[in-house]
Amino acid sequence: MSALVRADWRAEPAASPAGRLQALAPELRLVLAAAFALVTVLLGQIPQLLAALALAGLLAVLARLPLARTLRRMLALDGFMLPLLLVLPLSVPGVPVARFGPFALSVEGLAEAARILLTANATVLAVLALAGTIEPARFGHACQRLRLPAKLVTLLLFTVRYIAVLQQEYRRLRQAMRARAFRASGSRHSWRSFGHLFGMLLVKSFERAERVTAAMRCRGFTGRYYWPEAPPLTASDWRFGLLLGLATALLLASEALA
C-alpha cells in the first residue's frame, strides 16, 4: 500500500518535452504500441528480433527517453526474468555446448533464452517510447477515443486526478504521526496505528468522493460526460503511422518467409 501511495503517478513529460514522438496523436501511439508488441511476440528468428530491438531503440531516440531511467527500468524487467534465463539453457534438451557436472548448456536453450530476452526488451522499449510518454490525462482521453468502456476511462481519469491529493493526505497524516514520535516497528501498537492511518485515509477518500460528486451536481452533472473532442490526425501522424506500420509489416513478412 505504501508503495502504491509513494508511486509517482504524475506525468513525466517534463523530462522529455522535445521528443518528436510526443507531438503525435496519443491514440495513434497506443495503437502502434499494441501492434508493435503483437508483431514482436510473433517473431521467432534472432535476426528479426534484433531488427525489432533496433527499431524500438530508434523509437526511444525519437521520443528522447532519458537514458539512465530507461536503462534502469529495462534492467528491472531483465532482473525479473533472470531465473528463467538461467534455467532455460540448462533445461531445454539439444546439442550441448558446455558441461557443468551433470548439467549441459544446450544451443537450443541458449537461443530460447536469447529470444525471450530480445522479445521482452524490444516490446518494453517500444511501449516506453510510444505509450509511456503519454501524459496520464491524455492517455485516458486516448483510451476513450479508442472506444474503451467509459467506466474504465472515468476510473482512470479520476485516479489520475486524485491520487496526488490522496498522497498529500497520506503524507500529512504520516507526518502528524511522526511529529508525535511515532516510529514504525513490528509492535502491536505500530500495526494498530497503521491500521488507523489507512482506515482514516479510506474514510477521507470516501468523504472526498462525496464532495466531488456534490460539486459536479452543482454544475449540472446528471450522469452524462462530455469528452473533449479529438483533433483529427495530422499529416505527420499519418506519415509516422504508415512508416512504423510498414516497418512492423516488413518484420512480420521476413519472419513468415524465413
Place this chain on the structure above:
Amino acid sequence: MSAPLFRLQGVGFGYPGGQPVLAGVDFELAPGERVALVGGNGAGKSTLLQLLVGLRQPSAGTITAFGQPRTRERDFHEVRARAGLLFQDADDQLFCPTVLEDVAFGPLNLGQSRQAARAIAEATLAELGLAGFGERITYQLSGGEKRLVALAAVLAMRPDALLLDEPTSGLDAEAEQRLTEHLLRLKQAMILVSHDLRLIARLAPRVLLLQAGRLWPAELHEHPQAQPEPHLHAPGLAGHEH
C-alpha cells in the same frame, strides 16, 4: 423591489443522530445583494449553502428559489445552474485533467455545444486573468490558481448568485487580494461564508450571524486607530512608509 432570488421560511435541518443544526431559519436574498454569513465552527453555515442548492434536504420549512418552491432533486437542477456554489476545497471542485475541460464542464451540462462551451470557458478564464491557463493540468496549479479556476468554473455557468464557502481560506496575502478584487468586480448577488472580517467589510454590506440554529442581523463595527493591527514588513521586500 424585485422578487428575491432566495427565500427561506422556517428552515430546519439536523444531521442524523445529532443536535439540530438549523431551527427556523428565515432568509431572503435580493438580486445583486451581497450578504455575509458569520458564525462559529459547526454553526451550520456550509450546511445552509448546501440546502440552498439542494445538496441536502431540510427537515422543516420551505425553500423558494428564483420564484419557484423547490423540494425535489429535479427542482434544484435549475437552481444549481443559476446559483454557483464555490466549495471550500478547490480540489473537490476541479476534477477534470485540464483547466479548460473543467471550466467547460458546467456549460456542457447546461446543453451548450462544444464550441460554445469552449468559447465561454476561454472568455471566463480571460476575465479572471487566467488567459492561457486552458491546457494547464488542474492538480499542478498552486492553491491560489486552483481557487481562481474553481471560481471561473462556477462563473462559466453565468449564475445570478454566487455562494462562496470560505473563498479566501488558506490563500496567501497576494492570492487573497487578487481573488477579492475579482469578487468586488462581479455583479452577481453573493452569500459569503467567511471568518475573515476584513474581507467581509470590503465585500458585504449586510452581515448575518448564524447562532443557535437561527440567523440574526449583525453589524461590523470598527474602532478607527484604536487597536494596533499586525501587518508584515520585510526589509527591501514588503512594507510601506510609516
